[in-house]
Amino acid sequence: MSIRSVKQSYTRPSLFELDDLLFFVSRVVYVLGQMQNNVASSALIRVLKDVAELPMVRHEAAEALGSIADEGSIALLEEFAKDPEPIVSQSCEVALSMLEFEKSGKSFEVYITKTFIRRSYV
Numbered sequence: 001m002s003i004r005s006v007k008q009s010y011t012r013p014s015l016f017e018l019d020d021l022l023f024f025v026s027r028v029v030y031v032l033g034q035m036q037n038n039v040a041s042s043a044l045i046r047v048l049k050d051v052a053e054l055p056m057v058r059h060e061a062a063e064a065l066g067s068i069a070d071e072g073s074i075a076l077l078e079e080f081a082k083d084p085e086p087i088v089s090q091s092c093e094v095a096l097s098m099l100e101f102e103k104s105g106k107s108f109e110v111y112i113t114k115t116f117i118r119r120s121y122v
Helices: 003-008 015-035 038-049 055-068 071-080 086-103 108-121
Strands: none
Touching: 015 038, 015 055, 038 055, 038 071, 055 071, 055 086, 071 086
């Protein structure tokens, strides 16, 4: 089932349902990045390229691509780092940094977790 088909299954949703749907779709995209599986890259690339998609969902797609750290995404992330939508362009910049960090053999999630755990106990 595609993200678009999930969205289209809603008929005349209320504002509350739209908020729920946005949250659900953005979480699905987020989880695809957390799985760090290249298989998800093509779907995430389609989401990022779809300028009709909600900016929050495109933002999650960009960061998911950075987390997957597929070098094939670099040119696309660089292109969309110039996107007119600030949340998308800034997320692409973050994704490029994440990708570089992951490619150095380090895990971005492990680094962030250790950093915040260390700070919370100091």
